[in-house]
Amino acid sequence: MxxxxxxxxxxxxxxxxxxxxxxxLDIAEDxxxxxxxxxxxxxxxxxxxxxxxxxxxxxFPSLMAIYDSLFLRGQLEHLDVMRQxxxxxxxxxxxxxxxxxxxxRWALANRAIAxxxxxxxVPSFAPSAEAFAPSVEMVALQxxxxxEAVCAGQLGPEADSDEAICLVSxxxxxxxxxxxxxxxxxxxxxxxxxxxxxxxxxxxxAAYPRPASGSKSGSDVR
Amino acid sequence: MxxxxxxxxxxxxxxxxxxxxxxxLDIAEDxxxxxxxxxxxxxxxxxxxxxxxxxxxxxFPSLMAIYDSLFLRGQLEHLDVMRQxxxxxxxxxxxxxxxxxxxxRWALANRAIAxxxxxxxVPSFAPSAEAFAPSVEMVALQxxxxxEAVCAGQLGPEADSDEAICLVSxxxxxxxxxxxxxxxxxxxxxxxxxxxxxxxxxxxxAAYPRPASGSKSGSDVR
DNA sequence: AGCCATAGCTAATTACATTAGCTTAAGCTC
DNA sequence: GAGCTTAAGCTAATGTAATTAGCTATGGCT
Numbered sequence: 001m002x003x004x005x006x007x008x009x010x011x012x013x014x015x016x017x018x019x020x021x022x023x024x025l026d027i028a029e030d031x032x033x034x035x036x037x038x039x040x041x042x043x044x045x046x047x048x049x050x051x052x053x054x055x056x057x058x059x060f061p062s063l064m065a066i067y068d069s070l071f072l073r074g075q076l077e078h079l080d081v082m083r084q085x086x087x088x089x090x091x092x093x094x095x096x097x098x099x100x101x102x103x104x105r106w107a108l109a110n111r112a113i114a115x116x117x118x119x120x121x122v123p124s125f126a127p128s129a130e131a132f133a134p135s136v137e138m139v140a141l142q143x144x145x146x147x148e149a150v151c152a153g154q155l156g157p158e159a160d161s162d163e164a165i166c167l168v169s170x171x172x173x174x175x176x177x178x179x180x181x182x183x184x185x186x187x188x189x190x191x192x193x194x195x196x197x198x199x200x201x202x203x204x205x206a207a208y209p210r211p212a213s214g215s216k217s218g219s220d221v222r
Numbered sequence: 223m224x225x226x227x228x229x230x231x232x233x234x235x236x237x238x239x240x241x242x243x244x245x246x247l248d249i250a251e252d253x254x255x256x257x258x259x260x261x262x263x264x265x266x267x268x269x270x271x272x273x274x275x276x277x278x279x280x281x282f283p284s285l286m287a288i289y290d291s292l293f294l295r296g297q298l299e300h301l302d303v304m305r306q307x308x309x310x311x312x313x314x315x316x317x318x319x320x321x322x323x324x325x326x327r328w329a330l331a332n333r334a335i336a337x338x339x340x341x342x343x344v345p346s347f348a349p350s351a352e353a354f355a356p357s358v359e360m361v362a363l364q365x366x367x368x369x370e371a372v373c374a375g376q377l378g379p380e381a382d383s384d385e386a387i388c389l390v391s392x393x394x395x396x397x398x399x400x401x402x403x404x405x406x407x408x409x410x411x412x413x414x415x416x417x418x419x420x421x422x423x424x425x426x427x428a429a430y431p432r433p434a435s436g437s438k439s440g441s442d443v444r
Numbered sequence: 445a446g447c448c449a450t451a452g453c454t455a456a457t458t459a460c461a462t463t464a465g466c467t468t469a470a471g472c473t474c
Numbered sequence: 475g476a477g478c479t480t481a482a483g484c485t486a487a488t489g490t491a492a493t494t495a496g497c498t499a500t501g502g503c504t
Contacts, residue, residue: 036345038260043460058482063461120403121343123258166400166414174396178388181342192388199429206428207421265491280451285492
């Protein structure tokens with residue numbers, strides 16, 4: 001039996017297993033989207049997979065483990081989207097803006113996962129250190145872009161700080177929270193909240209004005 | 223039967239009933255605080271009340287009705303806190319700032335209820351129109367303060383707009399979201415996020431500069 | 445003295461997460 | 475190809491929760 005394009009050794013089994021795992025995660029994501037993040041139930045996933053509930057335990061040790069895998073998948077996807085967006089924009093402020101907007105767009109397009117990641121709506125679920133790791137890298141990305149923006153003279157030197165990172169993420173999270181809570185069906189760019197994001201980015205610039213000339217600048221806001 | 227302000231008929235009974243209702247709501251709030259907003263369970267409430275679960279149904283038709291009552295109670299309390307804070311400050315911008323800070327302080331001191339009210343962590347729960355009503359009044363309060371701030375020349379005329387209200391609430395919600403998600407044990411004024419709120423209020427001023435002199439003002443951010 | 449609404453109860457139904465233990469068949473080893 | 479291993483399914487059972495149905499006692503009113 002010469003396997004033409006099938007892999008040589010015994011990882012046939014491992015691959016099928018991995019496929020099933022991905023399928024479970026996809027279904028779980030669908031269910032969360034339809035029923036809410038904490039409306040996820042093993043029983044419903046099993047039903048859609050065409051299997052009895054206990055069979056799911058062959059793939060995940062618990063419901064929380066499914067949440068954790070979704071959390072990790074989301075972090076990786078989100079990180080990727082953001083990286084991509086930042087790479088496709090100019091350095092510094094441009095990259096930061098592009099990255100944040102991409103982040104917001106992704107969050108609204110993947111609400112269930114985004115809520116799981118950023119709002120913790122399932123109190124009994126705490127992400128594992130592993131699943132949380134990519135988020136550290138995301139902060140680093142943002143931080144780097146802000147440092148670049150400082151170098152390029154687009155922002156004042158205080159923008160290269162933890163405080164400034166907090167401020168930036170606060171602005172985005174504010175917009176997303178409002179949009180998700182009050183306009184649950186709209187995408188990024190629609191409604192009353194997400195269109196204000198560019199304006200908020202301009203506020204950020206106002207908050208960290210470059211020292212440039214010796215102007216005492218009435219808009220130094222710190 | 224001259225009803226003055228309380229229904230005179232079968233009074234004692236009605237009062238005891240009302241007391242039990244309040245007690246149930248208090249317990250429910252405790253449970254939510256300990257177990258998370260959607261960790262609220264009728265069974266646990268019954269246990270703490272020293273009663274069998276079905277007995278709760280004599281007071282509330284469903285778990286969702288309890289959520290709804292908590293939502294309403296929260297709205298009223300929050301509205302009151304905010305009104306009080308605004309009354310105790312100068313008009314306009316001062317009142318607005320005081321009101322928002324009081325709102326934030328209240329939200330962190332009453333996390334469970336605040337989350338129920340502003341983040342909708344229980345997807346199967348949607349507040350009734352009744353329970354939602356006070357929030358309309360709250361927006362009106364904020365709007366009035368902003369209009370005053372415009373009159374007093376503290377903010378530019380565009381600050382008296384729906385858009386500006388959105389912006390203000392977005393800033394506060396951003397701070398609260400971040401604080402609740404990342405620093406679940408801290409009060410208002412502690413940690414990395416809530417102390418940035420005064421700065422954000424200054425950003426608001428930068429976003430709606432008064433036209434005052436003919437300055438073209440590099441910090442007009444709209 | 446009697447009525448009756450209130451507030452409690454038990455029992456039953458349904459749905460879910462999880463555990464235990466059984467069965468089958470795929471794939472690997474010899 | 476015979477036999478072993480194990481992955482992946484199953485059924486049965488347990489414990490908890492929300493909710494419904496229907497029973498009962500009693501406090502307060504007529």
